[in-house]
Amino acid sequence: MKIVKIETAWISIPCNPPQGVSSMTIQASTDTICRITTDEGIVGIGEGRGAAQPEICRTIMEEYSPLLLGENPLYSQELWNRMYSYKLGVPGRPPEWKDLRRYQVALAAVDLALWDIRARAQNLSVCELLGGKPKAMPAYLSKAFYVDGQSHEEMCDEALTEMKRDGFTHMKMRVGRYGFRDAIERIEAVRKAIGPDIKLAVDVNEMFDYETALQTCRAAEPYDLMWMEEPFHRYPRGNDIGNPNYDRDNFSGILSRQTSIPLSAGEHHYGYAECFRLITRGCIRYMQYDVTKDGGVTAWLKVSAACEQAGILMAPHHVPHFHIMLNAAVPNGFIMECYDNKRQHPAWPHLFDGFPTVKNGMMDCPKGPGWGMSVNEDFLRKHGHLYAWG
Ligand SMILES: [Mg+2]
Known part of the structure; x- marks a missing residue:
């Protein structure tokens, strides 16, 4: 061939x-x-x-x-x-x-x-090629973005409508754009709206310095968070600027020992060396390495195998139409990131014939062959x- x-x-x-x-x-x-x-x-x-x-x-x-x-x-x-x-x-x-x-x-x-x-x-499907059984995977709704002019109440209503429509039992929200107080107010509003039984994660999008991350974790502990995602950026922010000891993975390691909230990262770690460093620092519970951002399937499988050895679960970032087959195939596949496609990814269901769907909070694994999709x-x-x- x-x-x-x-x-x-x-x-x-x-x-x-x-x-x-x-x-x-x-x-x-x-x-x-x-x-x-x-x-x-x-x-x-x-x-x-x-x-x-x-x-x-x-x-x-x-x-x-x-x-x-x-x-x-x-x-x-x-x-x-x-x-x-x-x-x-x-x-x-x-x-x-x-x-x-x-x-x-x-x-x-x-x-x-x-x-x-x-x-x-x-x-075969890619999942089958890897020895996996194509099976539906738990999915979370990635939602509660910062939208201009949107109140907390509107943010919660929009998220709840989508959660109910597809039966999601897990969701993720954004915090960190406007510091500690805004973060806690948003978490409080969402937790109140969704109730105690929905699993809730927060994504900081690398916006915190150490002090703000620790302060937020301490105040957020009563809200029962599934994880805090990427508190730190590759380069220091806020009070960490100028700190010669700044290192995002070391800082995550220190933070993880100061809070009961599990940490996640990986969507901005590129290449084996960065991922292995993140894994071996022992600071995360969930790995979010993204198959479309660096290295493809060949690299993703090696990162997931290293995570398996370290007791880290795979919660890959974004692109569920590719990650579903990988997450379904590996032993430490945990959960899929999914969206309100109408607002966040209007092209996806139209661009890819065979785009996987979510029902009762579970993402369907396409049957294949290959990725089970065509353009x-x-x-x-x-x-x-x-x-x-x-
Ligand atoms: Mg993220």
């Missing part, structure tokens, strides 16, 4: 209204797609997220494609090594953060497409940017 064609395209659909995480406001729902075709007519799709979309496409088409065309897509680890060695694994290359990210994200998109082909070649050509052509497509 040989790779004969590589295509890329991207899409950006405005969120109405814009949805704020704690650190920034998301104006649009975006996807960057890689599609790989073989001489046997097998077609695989992947997605990459976390770098400028035209740059992801350009990196795949101009820099990775020459390493891939004519090669056997079943040798996915070999091709991963080849892409990694091209820039990422070489000292001094790439020189800048934005280049580092586009190479990591482009590698993820290609790797996901290669795994799709590997599974389809055997008429909806009509939707992409109408709304997308066809960088190299068709």
